[in-house]
Amino acid sequence: MSQSRSCTGFSLPELLVGVVILGILATLGWSGGSETLARQRLEAATRRLDQGIQRGRAEAQKVGRPCGLSLQAEGWAPPDRSLLAPCLRTLESLKEPIAAGDVQLSHNFPAVLRFSSNGLVLDGGTAVLSSKGTSLQRCLVMALPLGITRLGRYRAGRCEPDSSL
Template sequence: MTRGFTLVELLVIVVLLGVLASVALIPPGPQREQLELDAALRLLRVGLDRGRLAAERQAEPCGLSLGPDGWHPPRHGSLPVCRAGVTRLSETAESPVQLRSNLPELVRFSSNGLVLDGGLVVLSHPALERSVCLVISLPLGITRTGHYATASGQALSSSRCRPPDET
């Protein structure tokens, strides 16, 4: 039985194409660098959401690993890969966006799409002072984004991920 794309998958593709097109049309400067950072944050969330959908579709637990350039198959074979969740944070191989995270090496998804591991991801751009963040909260894997209040030399803390209007 051949299945087509779902409405959610088509919407994700349209959003990704829109983000990539907007990044390509903006001239270099602080606006472009901020757009690169925002696009990477969106793609981080898209990979997480696609991992959830893959687990539900496969009707079995699966996992993803977060590397410096995006979501990858798990490094260890303890869980099958959430194939739809494997995504890069940039279309270019030489992205200036830097990623720091305290997520475990393997982010697990239950067969009903719940995220079983939480943590914090901070994305920064060397040309920008502000960093953006994504917090994955447990027990349901609910996410929130914001600006990260940097404290040099300290461990990552989700309490420093502030909503955009508090910066």
């Protein structure tokens, strides 16, 4: 009488190949996930930057008096040593900082961004945001005197329109 033994399980080479494949897949997933997270941080910071401008305009118009905001590396702040009143309601609604964590902000806005009592913007400029983990750079351009803002992609020293925004 012969007994047949069936072997179940994996051999060592099969197991090693499986572990290597899982490691490669995990590495690809991790790098793609960190790029996505960096882009999301960048998009959120760009939108908060734009929200600050829009809310400052709306507050000046609603209360019927001029007010100002100062754009710091960490986000919107009250004007420092200015005769212009800060847009306080705007600052209250923008609790989360613009450049939180890994987002870098550079801009050519004046020290105090001024809004007239009828909501016009008296200053203009460009802001560029970048984030660790992605090569994407976002930009915001504000034109005078209406304060129309345009969000885009910053490439080769220019803020280009981006249909994904």
